[in-house]
Amino acid sequence: MAKITFIQPDGTSQTVTGDIGMTVMEAAKLNNVEGIEAECGGACACATCHVYVDDAWRSVTGSPSAMEEDMLDFAFDVREGSRLSCQVKITAAIDGLVVRVPAKQF
Amino acid sequence: MTDSTDAAASETIETDVVVIGAGPCGLFAVFELGLLDLRCHVVDILDRPGGQCVELYPEKPIYDVPALPLVTGQELADRLMEQIKPFEPKFHFSERIDGLTRESDGRFRLVSDQGTVFLTKVVVIAAGGGSFTPKRPPLPGIETHEGTSVFYSVRKIESLRGRDIVVIGGGDSALDWTLSLQPVAKSMTLVHRRDEFRAAPHSVDQMRALVAQGKVRLAIGQVTALQADGNNLQSVTLRTADGEEALPCNAMLPFFGLTMKLGPIANWGLNLNENLVPVDTERFETSEKGIFAIGDINSYPGKLKLILSGFHEAALMAQAASRIVNPGKKVLFQYTTSSSSLQKKLGVK
Numbered sequence: 153m154a155k156i157t158f159i160q161p162d163g164t165s166q167t168v169t170g171d172i173g174m175t176v177m178e179a180a181k182l183n184n185v186e187g188i189e190a191e192c193g194g195a196c197a198c199a200t201c202h203v204y205v206d207d208a209w210r211s212v213t214g215s216p217s218a219m220e221e222d223m224l225d226f227a228f229d230v231r232e233g234s235r236l237s238c239q240v241k242i243t244a245a246i247d248g249l250v251v252r253v254p255a256k257q258f
Numbered sequence: 259m260t261d262s263t264d265a266a267a268s269e270t271i272e273t274d275v276v277v278i279g280a281g282p283c284g285l286f287a288v289f290e291l292g293l294l295d296l297r298c299h300v301v302d303i304l305d306r307p308g309g310q311c312v313e314l315y316p317e318k319p320i321y322d323v324p325a326l327p328l329v330t331g332q333e334l335a336d337r338l339m340e341q342i343k344p345f346e347p348k349f350h351f352s353e354r355i356d357g358l359t360r361e362s363d364g365r366f367r368l369v370s371d372q373g374t375v376f377l378t379k380v381v382v383i384a385a386g387g388g389s390f391t392p393k394r395p396p397l398p399g400i401e402t403h404e405g406t407s408v409f410y411s412v413r414k415i416e417s418l419r420g421r422d423i424v425v426i427g428g429g430d431s432a433l434d435w436t437l438s439l440q441p442v443a444k445s446m447t448l449v450h451r452r453d454e455f456r457a458a459p460h461s462v463d464q465m466r467a468l469v470a471q472g473k474v475r476l477a478i479g480q481v482t483a484l485q486a487d488g489n490n491l492q493s494v495t496l497r498t499a500d501g502e503e504a505l506p507c508n509a510m511l512p513f514f515g516l517t518m519k520l521g522p523i524a525n526w527g528l529n530l531n532e533n534l535v536p537v538d539t540e541r542f543e544t545s546e547k548g549i550f551a552i553g554d555i556n557s558y559p560g561k562l563k564l565i566l567s568g569f570h571e572a573a574l575m576a577q578a579a580s581r582i583v584n585p586g587k588k589v590l591f592q593y594t595t596s597s598s599s600l601q602k603k604l605g606v607k
Contacts, residue, residue, distance in 0.1 A: 221454070222456050229482075
């Protein structure tokens with residue numbers, strides 16, 4: 153289990169737990185985190201589970217694969233910490249992860 | 259009428275069934291309906307069959323289609339197309355059904371965005387997550403400019419002659435439009451978030467050559483706001499590593515892929531529940547007799563959005579559809595394995 157905190161654009165935050173091996177998107181959907189749409193269900197095919205990984209956590213979550221980078225072209229307001237949460241696996245190392253939800257997925 | 263295009267557009271197609279959506283459930287519906295001698299026209303907004311399976315994950319494996327331990331989205335669509343071939347469905351791709359009304363004789367009149375008119379006894383909505391539509395960037399005020407200075411496709415290149423054009427994106431659509439609109443543009447700027455492009459290498463090379471000649475400006479960054487004088491788009495705010503600037507723009511083409519929206523189905527007078535169409539679980543019929551909904555678009559207690567569930571729904575729907583198209587005709591339940599009449603329909607020699 154790992155704890156993940158989602159911060160909404162209005163500053164409110166929600167901390168959820170997810171099982172090791174799940175994705176951050178799945179943990180968000182299971183806990184009804186607002187703003188994570190995941191239209192394609194986790195196939196890295198829609199860019200509607202876009203999040204910003206907090207600076208402090210970027211080295212832990214790693215960087216996007218080439219496929220994810222391509223799909224990030226379909227997200228709006230992509231920044232340095234941008235990730236598709238369906239591509240971020242939950243590991244013991246990310247316990248405490250903080251991500252921000254964009255104002256709009258689209 | 260001498261113009262064949264006009265003639266085609268104004269012709270009314272009379273049929274037993276119109277299936278809306280050519281995803282796996284819509285395709286399999288053609289099969290089940292075909293076994294009961296019902297002929298189908300299939301309409302889809304995309305330019306080929308397969309729906310989400312082909313549009314979203316053509317190469318991704320699916321593991322839960324019965325008897326196929328692993329099948330890709332594209333393979334599944336290809337196999338379904340092969341399976342329904344004996345029934346000769348008529349496809350209408352790149353078309354969306356906009357209007358649905360009931361005629362006095364009980365049939366439905368469907369009108370597509372291309373002007374095609376269908377008169378049908380049964381409608382099967384197999385529209386999945388809705389129709390694929392271009393993503394609208396969440397820029398305040400953008401909707402007021404759509405069709406006048408914000409475009410997701412262009413019918414006539416000439417219509418944008420002399421404009422300050424900004425194309426956003428890094429795929430084939432963005433590159434193709436950059437290249438084809440550049441000759442008529444007053445200025446052409448391609449905005450993309452990174453200096454890497456998914457588009458065909460050949461188009462990227464052509465774009466870079468135009469950049470080198472000063473005919474296209476390539477800006478690595480993003481558009482963050484629009485400025486308009488009343489309804490006239492004047493400029494966009496371009497944010498790059500160097501900061502922000504106002505980029506003159508009176509035609510913007512954003513390409514951020516497609517998303518699914520319920521679309522015109524919402525206006526057909528059907529009961530809806532959170533953008534889904536409630537149905538019964540015997541016939542998968544909507545609140546309107548003769549209009550059925552199968553696959554991801556429907557809802558009922560215990561609904562699972564699985565391809566295999568949609569196939570089951572198609573089979574039961576077809577029985578009910580048959581009773582509407584051929585009232586009074588007994589629907590004989592038969593197996594394809596043993597029924598010579600079904601095998602004849604399937605073209606089994």
